[in-house]
Amino acid sequence: MSKIDKTPDEWKAELTPDEYRVLRExxxxxxxxxxxxxxxxxxxxxxAGxxxxxxxxxxxxxxxxxxPSFFSPVSKDAIGFHLDTSHGMTRTEITCNNCGGHLGHVFHDGPQPTGDRYCVNSISLKFKKS
Structure with missing residues (x-):
């Protein structure tokens, strides 16, 4: 998979201000x-990016x-994981592994079968009905 690499100005031209604030900042x-x-x-x-x-x-x-919360990503390489020590907490940030967009955080208090809770900003997502 070829990863997306854009300048901040390119992202600002494509995203709404709120999407940019969440996904890029x-x-x-x-x-x-x-x-x-x-x-x-x-x-x-x-x-959404x-x-x-x-x-x-x-x-x-x-x-x-x-x-919105999920117990598993669509594939193991869909999501990137990063240490986040902001706001006086230690958490695991999740990002889109394709464009690096910030999605939210993963916690280990979710349901089975994984026990994980991927807690995602709705604005970071687009939904495609099947």
Missing amino acids: KGTERAWTGELLNNKETGMYEC CGHPLFTSDTKFDSGSGW
């Missing part, structure tokens, strides 16, 4: 405000956290 959207939080349709969740497939609807669950 590692921002977050307020809990309970995301467009895809309560989506129950069948399909694929893709990176580049369209790379990230999660399938059958791995989405209601975590009660206020952000």
Whole structure:
């Protein structure tokens, strides 16, 4: 897979200001405000920055956290993992492995079969109905 490498100006021309803030500047959207939080349709969740497939609807669950949550990515190489020590916490940031866009964080308090909770900013995702 060839990775996407764009300048900040190129990203700003393609993304909305809110998408840019979250995907490129590692921002977050307020809990309970995301467009895809309560989506129950069948399909694929893709990176809003580049369209790379990230999660399938059958791995989405209601975590009660206020952000869309998934227990597994579509493939092991879809997501990048990075140590995040911002805001006085130690967490694992997740990014799109294709464009490097910030998605959210992964926690190890999710349901089986993985026990993981990929907590994702809705604005980082686009949904493609199947």
